[in-house]
Each structure stands twice: as C-alpha cells, then as structure tokens.
Amino acid sequence: MGAExxxxxxxxxxxxxxxxxxxxxxxxxxxCSDARLGDYMRHRLTKVKRTTLKKELxxxxxxxxxxxxxxxxxxxPTVPRISKRATGTPHPQGKRETVTLTPExxxxxxxxxxxxxxxxxxxxxxxxxxxxxxxxPSTLHRLKTPDDxxxxxxxxxIREDADKARYGRELPLSDRARAALDSACPKAGTIFPKFxxxxxxxxxxxxxxxxxxxxxxxxxxxxxxxxxxxLTERSGNLVGVGYLLGHKxxxxxxxxxxxxxxxAESVLSGHRLGHQGVGRPKQESSGVAQLPGIKGxxxxxxxxxxxxxxxxxxxxxxEKAHEFKGASRSGxxxxxxxxxxx
Numbered sequence: 001m002g003a004e005x006x007x008x009x010x011x012x013x014x015x016x017x018x019x020x021x022x023x024x025x026x027x028x029x030x031x032c033s034d035a036r037l038g039d040y041m042r043h044r045l046t047k048v049k050r051t052t053l054k055k056e057l058x059x060x061x062x063x064x065x066x067x068x069x070x071x072x073x074x075x076x077p078t079v080p081r082i083s084k085r086a087t088g089t090p091h092p093q094g095k096r097e098t099v100t101l102t103p104e105x106x107x108x109x110x111x112x113x114x115x116x117x118x119x120x121x122x123x124x125x126x127x128x129x130x131x132x133x134x135x136x137p138s139t140l141h142r143l144k145t146p147d148d149x150x151x152x153x154x155x156x157x158i159r160e161d162a163d164k165a166r167y168g169r170e171l172p173l174s175d176r177a178r179a180a181l182d183s184a185c186p187k188a189g190t191i192f193p194k195f196x197x198x199x200x201x202x203x204x205x206x207x208x209x210x211x212x213x214x215x216x217x218x219x220x221x222x223x224x225x226x227x228x229x230x231l232t233e234r235s236g237n238l239v240g241v242g243y244l245l246g247h248k249x250x251x252x253x254x255x256x257x258x259x260x261x262x263x264a265e266s267v268l269s270g271h272r273l274g275h276q277g278v279g280r281p282k283q284e285s286s287g288v289a290q291l292p293g294i295k296g297x298x299x300x301x302x303x304x305x306x307x308x309x310x311x312x313x314x315x316x317x318x319e320k321a322h323e324f325k326g327a328s329r330s331g332x333x334x335x336x337x338x339x340x341x342x
Contacts, residue, residue: 001062001066005166006161006163006164006165006166007161008138008164012055012059013059013062013063016055016056016059017059020044020056021060024040024043025040031077032064032073032077033077034077034078034080037060037077037078037079037080038080041053041057041080041082044056044088045082045086045088045089046089047089048088048089048091049087049088049089049090049091050082050086050087050088051088052088053082053088054082057079057080057082060079061079064076064077064079097217098221098222098225098258099210099214099217099218099219099222099226100222100225100226100229100258101222101223101226102226102230103226103230105208105209105210105226106131106223106226106227107131108208108209109127109201109204109205109208109210109218110124110127110128110131110204111208112203112204112205112207112208113127113200113201113204114200117195117197117200119195121192121193121195121197122183122184122192123195123197123200124180125180125181125183125184125192126140126180126184126192126197127197127201127220127223128176128177128180129177129180129181129192130220130223130224131223131227132173132174132176132177132180132227133156133171133173133177133227133244134223134224134227134228134231134241134244134245135158135171135224135245135246136163136164136221136224136246137220137221138164139158139162139163139164139246140191140192141190141192141193141194142159142161142162142190143156143162143190143191143192144188144189144190144191145185145186145187145188145189145191146188147159148162148191149181149185149191151181151182151185152178152182153173153178154172154173154178155170155171155172155173156170156171156173156177156181157170157171158170158171158246163246164246165246165247165248167246167247167248169243169246171244197220198219198220201218201219201220202215202216202218205218224245224256225256225258228241228245228253228256228257229256229257229258231244232253232257238250238253238254238257241253241256241257
C-alpha cells in the first residue's frame with residue numbers, strides 16, 4: 001500500500017508490525033479474530049495513550065481492507081472502537097514539552113548559530129528558512145533546486161511526495177527566507193542535506209538568553225510551533241497559517257497555537273483603548289439619549305455600560321420612529337428636517 005501513502009507512513013506501519021502486531025498476534029488466525037483484536041486494544045491501553053493506539057488500529061484497518069480486496073479474507077474483522085472515556089497510559093518519560101518562543105527569542109537563537117556546520121552544511125540558513133516558513137524538517141530536507149526553488153524566486157514549490165501530508169502547494173516567501181535559500185542553494189540537487197544539529201541548536205538557545213531548562217528542551221520543531229503562534233496572534237487568519245504549515249484542516253493548526261501572556265496583554269490593551277471615555281457622558285447633547293452615570297463602573301468594566309448604551313439607543317430609535325410616523329401622517333415632506341435628523 002506504499003503507493004497510497006507517504007514513505008513516512010509506510011515506515012510507521014512497518015514499525016507497528018515489527019514491534020507490536022507480530023509479537024502479539026502469533027498467527028494469522030489470531031490477527032483476524034475479533035476477540036484477539038479486543039485483547040490487543042486493552043493490552044495496548046496499558047502501555048500507550050489513546051491517541052497512539054488509534055493510529056495503530058488505523059494501520060490494522062487499512063491492512064484488513066487490502067486483505068479483503070485481495071480475497072485473502074472473506075469478511076473484514078471488526079476493529080474495536082476505543083471508548084471515549086479511555087485515556088490509555090502515558091509514557092514513563094512523558095511527552096516532550098513544547099518550548100514556545102517569542103519572535104525576538106527565535107531571532108536571537110538563529111543569530112547565535114554558525115553559518116556552517118563542521119561538515120559544511122548551511123546550518124544557519126536551514127533554521128532561518130524553518131523560522132520564516134514553518135516547514136517540517138522532513139520537507140526541508142527534500143527540497144531540490146531547480147525543481148522546487150530557483151534563486152530569487154518569490155515562492156517555493158512543495159511537491160506532494162516531499163510533504164508528510166502530501167499537500168502540494170506553492171509557498172510564498174519572505175525576504176529573509178529567500179535570502180537564506182539563495183545563500184544555501186546549489187546549482188542543482190538537494191538544498192539542505194540531512195544533519196543532526198540538536199546539540200548546536202540547544203547551545204545557541206542557551207547563548208541567546210534562554211534559561212537552562214528551556215534550552216535543554218528546545219528542538220527545531222519548536223520554531224514551527226512558535227511561528228504558528230506568532231502569525232496567528234498577528235493576523236488571526238488560521239486558514240492562511242495552516243496553508244503555510246501544510247495543514248489541510250484548521251483543526252490541526254489549532255494544536256500548534258499556544259497561549260502566551262503577550263497575547264493576553266495585547267487583547268487587554270485593545271480592550272482598554274476601545275472603552276476609554278465610555279464611563280461618563282459628554283456635556284453636549286448629540287441628539288441621542290445620553291449614557292447615565294453608573295457608580296462603580298469605569299472604563300475597564302464595560303458590561304453594564306454596554307447594556308445601558310444599547311437600551312438608550314433603542315429608546316432613541318423608537319422615539320424617532322414615532323416622530324417620523326407622525327410627520328408622514330401630517331404631510332410633512334419625508335426629505336425634511338426629521339429625516340435629515342434621523
């Protein structure tokens with residue numbers, strides 16, 4: 001079934017088969033037994049979390065579809081459904097904590113990186129492109145020139161076979177991303193060969209001012225998460241951010257956006273600015289019922305003010321409607337002072 005999915009998915013299924021399916025299901029009969037499939041589900045819930053087991057059962061489900069298609073099975077076995085209440089068992093070491101960075105921290109880390117690794121790879125350019133585009137490391141390592149990028153081009157072509165989700169698209173580039181690509185782009189071939197830069201990246205994070213705990217947990221994938229958070233805070237456009245990251249569904253992008261204190265401060269700042277001067281009415285009449293003074297309600301607590309403002313506007317509208325109706329019956333021209341006031 002390798003032609004139907006990405007190479008990464010094939011490798012994942014092969015790992016499931018070697019590490020879990022074959023040791024548990026000793027024979028083909030056991031594999032196709034509804035009872036043994038149920039035993040497998042319960043056994044794995046004592047080892048892994050529910051989300052991991054769902055992926056394993058999805059692989060088995062695809063396998064059974066193929067076996068029925070090839071007439072190796074007369075009927076498809078029932079793949080058990082995991083109860084919504086089942087949580088599974090977290091890994092003893094726990095899930096790696098995502099380190100969310102501010103734009104300034106990302107820039108500082110990249111500035112601390114060497115331009116080239118000891119083996120001559122364009123290290124700084126690689127992480128610069130990741131910071132500007134949010135592309136997965138696996139996708140960046142598959143980029144080629146001139147097929148996917150030509151020096152100076154305003155966009156980057158992402159091939160389906162180069163993307164984990166098989167999401168082929170044209171990716172717009174910032175000036176920084178284009179400059180980084182131009183500096184690393186060979187005449188032909190792979191732009192960023194695979195290399196292990198974890199140690200150098202964490203060393204740069206420490207030199208950039210991150211505390212020892214955050215620096216020790218930092219990885220290249222955190223640049224992707226941090227960019228998603230930055231762009232969402234700046235634009236509020238989840239669809240556009242998802243396109244950059246290679247997500248076909250916005251619900252996936254939601255998992256990449258992390259709450260930050262800076263975002264909360266920005267929201268509160270806008271909230272205060274939007275309600276400045278609402279607390280007390282102006283002395284001059286504006287033709288609309290004025291907002292009553294409310295004891296204990298300042299610019300920061302506006303819910304009660306908004307209620308009174310809405311009610312006052314509604315009363316004013318009703319009053320004007322009566323005037324307009326009376327004027328129409330008395331023969332006052334519709335284009336007169338009342339309609340102008342309205």
